[in-house]
Amino acid sequence: SQKIEQNSEALNIQEGKTATLTCNYTNYSPAYLQWYRQDPGRGPVFLLLIRENEKEKRKERLKVTFDTTLKQSLFHITASQPADSATYLCALDDSGGYNKLIFGAGTRLAVHP
Amino acid sequence: GAGVSQSPRYKVAKRGQDVALRCDPISGHVSLFWYQQALGQGPEFLTYFQNEAQLDKSGLPSDRFFAERPEGSVSTLKIQRTQQEDSAVYLCASSPSRDRVGNQPQHFGDGTRLSIL
Numbered sequence: 001s002q003k004i005e006q007n008s009e010a011l012n013i014q015e016g017k018t019a020t021l022t023c024n025y026t027n028y029s030p031a032y033l034q035w036y037r038q039d040p041g042r043g044p045v046f047l048l049l050i051r052e053n054e055k056e057k058r059k060e061r062l063k064v065t066f067d068t069t070l071k072q073s074l075f076h077i078t079a080s081q082p083a084d085s086a087t088y089l090c091a092l093d094d095s096g097g098y099n100k101l102i103f104g105a106g107t108r109l110a111v112h113p
Numbered sequence: 114g115a116g117v118s119q120s121p122r123y124k125v126a127k128r129g130q131d132v133a134l135r136c137d138p139i140s141g142h143v144s145l146f147w148y149q150q151a152l153g154q155g156p157e158f159l160t161y162f163q164n165e166a167q168l169d170k171s172g173l174p175s176d177r178f179f180a181e182r183p184e185g186s187v188s189t190l191k192i193q194r195t196q197q198e199d200s201a202v203y204l205c206a207s208s209p210s211r212d213r214v215g216n217q218p219q220h221f222g223d224g225t226r227l228s229i230l
Contacts, residue, residue: 032213033215034218038179042224043117043204043221044219044221045208045217046218046220049215089156092215093156093214093215099161099168099169100146100158100161100169100214101146101156101158101214101215101219102158102173103155103156103157106133
């Protein structure tokens with residue numbers, strides 16, 4: 001069956017460290033993968049998009065990798081801050097589904113001072 | 114406003130009542146999406162509009178769910194004869210072009226939290 005898996009357990013890290021979040025997928029062939037941030041009671045906010053022919057994408061303290069062989073994307077936040085605490089969602093579009101993004105359940109990140 | 118606006122923010126209804134949820138997308142955005150988000154889960158696709166045309170409604174859970182965007186801007190999601198399992202947050206998102214959905218960021222509203230008693 002098709003599924004997207006993100007760490008269901010919350011990730012707790014110390015301020016200043018690098019947070020690494022994982023997104024694994026099964027039985028999808030995405031051409032694109034996106035990462036969003038969601039705060040409690042708010043809608044998701046777009047962070048980064050990576051294409052299947054890109055290995056890595058960076059934006060300020062954020063880095064995303066996309067490995068189509070492992071069927072995995074990693075999302076890194078370097079020099080993490082308490083303000084980075086939120087739920088992070090990965091989303092992909094399946095090559096057969098041009099009209100929809102399919103989201104993972106998200107990983108909650110808590111950055112402690 | 115600059116972002117996607119949804120109203121109401123909260124809606125409580127009794128089982129069996131009809132509800133209507135409104136989405137005002139970013140002005141000029143061609144694509145509009147509705148999602149349903151259960152507690153602790155990611156958004157789940159319901160339906161997609163390109164301007165006024167509903168191109169994909171494969172995610173609507175039953176024929177009690179109906180969405181429209183008659184003039185290609187504001188959209189309404191209507192749920193008839195609500196059931197307790199309809200309780201969730203309903204999110205609306207828009208994006209500027211007709212480009213493949215994965216190749217463009219989606220701009221989300223803050224959702225309507227629907228509770229069915």
